[in-house]
Amino acid sequence: xxxxxxxxxxxxxRHFLRGCGVGLGKIALxxxxxxxxxxxxxxxxVNPAPSLFPRQPHFTPKAKRVIHLFMAGAPSQLxxxxxxxxxxxxxxxxxxxxxxxxxxxxxxxxxAAVLGPRFKFARHGKSGAELxxxxxxxxxxxxxxxxxxxxxxxxxxxxxxxIFFNTGFxxxxxxxxxxxALYGLGAETQNLPAFVVMSTGSGLSGxxxxxSSGFLPTVYTGVRLRNQGPPILNVNSPAGVxxxxxxxxxxxxxxxxxxxxxxxSAPEVATRMASYEMAFRLQTSAPELMDLKGESxxxxxxxxxxxxxPSFARACLLARRMIERGVRFVNIYHEGWDAHSxxxxxxxxxxxxxxxxxxxxxxxxxxxxxxxxxxxxxxxEFGRTPMVEFNPALxxxxxxxxxxxAYTLWMAGGGIRAxxxxxxxxxxxxxxxxxxxxxxxxxxxxxxxxxFDHERLTYHHAGRDYRLTDVHGQVVKAIxx
Numbered sequence: 001x002x003x004x005x006x007x008x009x010x011x012x013x014r015h016f017l018r019g020c021g022v023g024l025g026k027i028a029l030x031x032x033x034x035x036x037x038x039x040x041x042x043x044x045x046v047n048p049a050p051s052l053f054p055r056q057p058h059f060t061p062k063a064k065r066v067i068h069l070f071m072a073g074a075p076s077q078l079x080x081x082x083x084x085x086x087x088x089x090x091x092x093x094x095x096x097x098x099x100x101x102x103x104x105x106x107x108x109x110x111x112a113a114v115l116g117p118r119f120k121f122a123r124h125g126k127s128g129a130e131l132x133x134x135x136x137x138x139x140x141x142x143x144x145x146x147x148x149x150x151x152x153x154x155x156x157x158x159x160x161x162x163i164f165f166n167t168g169f170x171x172x173x174x175x176x177x178x179x180x181a182l183y184g185l186g187a188e189t190q191n192l193p194a195f196v197v198m199s200t201g202s203g204l205s206g207x208x209x210x211x212s213s214g215f216l217p218t219v220y221t222g223v224r225l226r227n228q229g230p231p232i233l234n235v236n237s238p239a240g241v242x243x244x245x246x247x248x249x250x251x252x253x254x255x256x257x258x259x260x261x262x263x264x265s266a267p268e269v270a271t272r273m274a275s276y277e278m279a280f281r282l283q284t285s286a287p288e289l290m291d292l293k294g295e296s297x298x299x300x301x302x303x304x305x306x307x308x309x310p311s312f313a314r315a316c317l318l319a320r321r322m323i324e325r326g327v328r329f330v331n332i333y334h335e336g337w338d339a340h341s342x343x344x345x346x347x348x349x350x351x352x353x354x355x356x357x358x359x360x361x362x363x364x365x366x367x368x369x370x371x372x373x374x375x376x377x378x379x380x381e382f383g384r385t386p387m388v389e390f391n392p393a394l395x396x397x398x399x400x401x402x403x404x405x406a407y408t409l410w411m412a413g414g415g416i417r418a419x420x421x422x423x424x425x426x427x428x429x430x431x432x433x434x435x436x437x438x439x440x441x442x443x444x445x446x447x448x449x450x451x452f453d454h455e456r457l458t459y460h461h462a463g464r465d466y467r468l469t470d471v472h473g474q475v476v477k478a479i480x481x
Contacts, residue, residue: 051219052187052194057451062415062481063375064188065323066181066446067330069316069358071350072162072204073337074407076384076400078429079118079347080132081408082149086427087386088116095387099430106157107340108389108401114428115388115400118344127419134351137359138410143419144362144371145412146479150423150432153382153439156404158338161381162206165439168468172209175459177443178329179213179220180468181450184457189326192289193223196327198319200227200312200353201335211331215461222331225318227310231290289321303360313357320364323374337380340389341396362412371413375449377442379409386429406432409442415449417481440473448475 078084094111103110119132124139129147131139138145155161160170167174175183178195187194197211204210211222225231261269292300292307295317300306305313312334319330334354339346358378365371384400384407391397406425412418424434447454447468454473458465 051217052182052190054186054188055184057184058453058456059451061449061451062373063413063449063451064185064373065328065330066178066375066377066414066450067319067323067361068177068332069354069361069376069378070162070166070210070331070333071337071354071378071380072201072206072333072335073158073339074161074380074382074384074402075337075350076339076343076347077149077406077408078384078386078400079343080135080351081130081147081410082406082425082429083121083130083132084117084386084425084427084429087114087429090114090428091116095428095430099426099428103405105385105401107391107394107396108385108387112385112387112389114386115343115398118347125419127421129419129421132347132351134347135355137356141359141362141412144366145410145418146416146420146422147408147410148422148437148442148476148479149406149408149425150435151379151383151407151409151437151439151442152432153404153407156382156402158205158381158402159207161402161404162204163209165381165442166206166210167212167214168440168443168470168472172207172212173214174466175214175216175220175468176209176211176222177446177468178211178222178331179216180447180457181329182220183216183459184447184452185328185450187326187328192322192325192327194326194328195220195222195331196322196329197222197224197331197333198227198315199224199333199335200310200315201333203335204333210333215466216459222329227315289318289325292317299364302364304356311357312353313360316357316361317364320361320368320370323370324368339384339399340394340401341399343384343398343400346399365413373414375414375416375446376412377409377446378411380407383407403430405430411479415481417479420479422476422479435478437476438472440469441476443469444473445476445479448480 078087092113094113097110100110119134121130121132123130125143127143129142131142153161153164155164155170163172164170166176182195195211211224213220257269292305295307299317303313303317305311305317307314312332315332319332322330337346337350362371362376365374365376383403385403387401389396389399389401406429422435423432423437425431426433444454447457454467454469458467
């Protein structure tokens with residue numbers, strides 16, 4: 001082999017790109033400068049993080065985006081969705097041991113007395129779906145949603161159950177549904193985060209693991225917006241720093257970061273670079289997003305929203321504004337449904353807070369032609385027991401404990417059939433007796449609506465391929481449009 005041949009073999013792609021006067025850093029920087037010079041039309045369609053480039057799913061999707069209204073703490077299906085007159089007849093008597101089996105509970109004895117439904121139920125719409133009197137607004141749109149009364153889960157404590165629903169695994173460290181959606185689809189906008197998280201309530205047992213990207217690149221992590229003050233901390237420029245100085249600074253920092261990413265093959269640098277650029281754009285896009293003064297009085301009244309006060313209604317209206325601006329996945333966590341005592345008061349208070357805005361979101365999306373390709377999901381991590389929780393030592397009375405065997409959630413839009421009630425529980429609301437739907441099945445169905453075969457959307461980590469549903473889950477085809 002002559003010296004020229006040996007020299008050619010020694011030259012790698014990295015040597016070429018770094019040493020020939022072009023370089024990956026210059027290529028990437030040129031791309032960003034092109035975005036700036038080409039103007040807003042191009043910038044709106046190009047994302048500086050390659051991992052967030054828009055991508056095609058496995059097949060044509062019905063849903064392009066998701067709004068997930070997660071009712072943390074677990075709403076009582078027996079006071080909202082699943083009417084059980086037999087419980088009223090048996091109130092005060094213990095359930096037969098044959099019904100309970102070996103199920104253990106955190107705060108009540110297995111022989112605890114039955115507690116009847118606290119509210120009246122009635123049928124609504126052409127579909128005749130039965131709902132509690134606590135859901136008067138949902139009753140108006142019942143023909144636009146699918147009620148799933150046969151959901152069940154493997155977890156019976158809040159943190160693992162919340163993490164399980166959102167990530168498919170009961171311990172922190174796995175990617176959440178929103179992160180999987182971004183990994184598969186990429187982003188439609190670079191002016192706002194593609195995955196946004198909001199919360200309205202007292203706190204989340206599962207914490208930030210609920211919107212974590214887990215072992216996926218951190219660019220897929222959800223961005224949490226605050227309820228008061230600036231939506232994201234430290235986005236505004238310090239005093240004395242004008243936009244041009246900040247832009248020039250970011251360009252220099254970006255060039256250094258690109259060199260670092262090229263030299264050290266450090267993929268997390270891409271997340272850092274994307275975060276800097278996003279923060280710069282958020283200085284304009286975030287205030288515009290959060291300013292509800294342009295919304296009509298009719299729209300604000302529909303949601304029951306005071307534009308100047310943080311609330312679940314305001315979060316729902318912001319979610320609609322976000323998807324209009326290209327946000328791919330929105331999580332709204334409403335905490336406070338954990339009714340260990342006074343289940344009637346708990347449901348009444350939370351229903352007043354959430355019912356109108358949840359229904360308004362569906363109505364608003366439908367009026368704007370957005371419901372057909374936006375999937376809305378409403379529900380918690382598990383259900384509540386047919387038996388009463390009574391514990392004077394803890395000051396608890398007329399509550400319900402955690403119940404993983406059966407609960408209800410609803411879905412709308414984005415490829416879901418309208419006006420359907422699916423699944424059923426026994427006369428006591430204890431066990432699923434018709435069309436059981438596991439949490440993994442909900443996840444598989446959600447991925448299907450976004451255009452993915454949940455068994456093929458995988459990520460190689462720690463020696464094997466992982467997916468949202470792990471080795472479980474079936475698409476619930478009966479609820480698809």
